Amino acid sequence: xxxxxxxxxxxxxxxxxxxxxxxxxxxxxxxxxxxxxxxxxxxxxxxxxxxxxxxxxxxxxxxxxxxxx
Numbered sequence: 001x002x003x004x005x006x007x008x009x010x011x012x013x014x015x016x017x018x019x020x021x022x023x024x025x026x027x028x029x030x031x032x033x034x035x036x037x038x039x040x041x042x043x044x045x046x047x048x049x050x051x052x053x054x055x056x057x058x059x060x061x062x063x064x065x066x067x068x069x
Contacts (some may be wrong), residue, residue, distance in 0.1 A: 001050050004028050012052055024055025024062065037065040 004018040010030035011018075018028030035056040039047045051062060059066030 020050050022052045023049045024051050039064050
């Protein structure tokens with residue numbers, strides 16, 4: 001996860017200040033527009049990922065939580 005410096009507006013709602021960048025497309029997101037997912041690797045290792053709604057639902061970007069046809 002990459003944290004913003006809070007000077008950019010959220011690219012989704014355009015009203016709140018951003019707090020983090022989307023791990024898929026890199027857009028700055030506010031607290032309300034970010035969506036978290038957990039990606040497990042190996043034995044007991046988990047990475048936290050953060051996405052905008054579009055990237056969160058895209059199986060090509062988020063294989064652990066994206067929507068399947």
